[in-house]
Amino acid sequence: MNSDRKTELLTFSEARKIIPGRPDLSTIHRWANQGIKGIRLRTLKVGGRRFVSKAEIEVFIAALNKNSDSHLYQQPRLKRLPNLEILDEKLEQELQT
Numbered sequence: 001m002n003s004d005r006k007t008e009l010l011t012f013s014e015a016r017k018i019i020p021g022r023p024d025l026s027t028i029h030r031w032a033n034q035g036i037k038g039i040r041l042r043t044l045k046v047g048g049r050r051f052v053s054k055a056e057i058e059v060f061i062a063a064l065n066k067n068s069d070s071h072l073y074q075q076p077r078l079k080r081l082p083n084l085e086i087l088d089e090k091l092e093q094e095l096q097t
Helices: 012-018 025-033 054-068 084-096
Strands: 044-046 049-053
Touching (some): 012 049, 012 054, 025 049, 049 054
Antiparallel strands (some): 044 049
16 A cells, blocks of 8 residues: 555545544535535445545545635625715705705
């Protein structure tokens, strides 16, 4: 087996300990079987058991963030401020009456 730590195979129980938020085992199984937002967690089946590598966890998380964060970085549309001079005139008129 390759000694690179990213290719080390982990059980889902081991994987949940390194994933931020420590998701439930059922969540990891769902990510592997059904995916989320069209993205699946890639796993390897050995002898009837599923394993995942740290590298695949990183790829999965990066892909989710790439798809979901795009709306966070868009500049909000600024509303046009009404002409302040007109508002000042209206205020003065109301104060005079």
